Amino acid sequence: MRDRFDGRALAALFATAACSVALSGCGIIFQNHEKIADATLKPTPGNTARGTITLIERSDGVQVTYSITNMPPNSDHALQVHERGDCIAVNGADASPVFALPGERARASGRLEGELGNIHADANGTATGFIVATDVSLDGVRSVISRAIMLHREATESYTMSPHNVGPALACGVIRR
Template sequence: MIATAACSVTLSGCGLLFQNHEKRADAVLQPTPGNTARGTVTLIEQADGVQVSYNLTDMPPNSDHALTVHERGDCIAVNLDASPVFALSSDRRKAVSRLDGELGNIHADTTGAATGFIVATDVSLDGVRSLISRALMLHREPLDPYANAPHNVGPALDCGVIRR
């Protein structure tokens, strides 16, 4: 009886070791100079890609904006010299219509708020396609899905660094 209980306790500890731990990261977006947009973004890696959940406020009412990930995790010099949108160097050499870091567009409602999610299939939270320690920016203009690279989405309204 005691041996069975001891074995049961030992095996239940193994369950903790072999549980499926979710890969998760967050970014707190702060307004860039002269702007008011702010919010939080949570990234969770799933089988079909990274789910990017956002809760943003203080954007212009009834407006659309691009959500992009940039190469460097620098939000200080964002208005002076933002780093390029994240893409693998092999993808950057191709004439692709969308870069890995171009997550999609966000729509602000009549109060200037936006809540929702995007599934980014071309990125991850580890390895060569990792978004960790990169800058996440909400831009003034939306992405044009029909445009050829490079995409001009205007200056960043807010910025945050993606952290585990």
């Protein structure tokens, strides 16, 4: 009788171990995977600004972390996502309009989804920091994947008068996963 009990206990122990191993793999499948993308900003013709952009989707929006160098010292610049992921056509003019959902462009005085905000270059022409963009995402209809992100010559002063005129791009990169 003792041999049968030990056999059942061993079988139960083996079954428990097998279930434990099988379920531990579920943690990898069901854990929260961050959505991450990045872009390498390269200078447009006649400019020297360059840098990296990392985008991480969070619960409160997409965190856009930037590290950009070779900008004019002590200057402010608009950082914008544009419709097409085309940096080749950028030769002093925008390759495409600022990213916006259909119908949003009709609000000429309103802020568009692709207008991420302004960044400031320090005395060395370097800007590092982050912006939380609440109007974009890394998937779905508001996705910025495969779109161009551009650093513009001017800052966005106001969204009430000519909000989208921020001058030519100093640097451009395509957002990729």
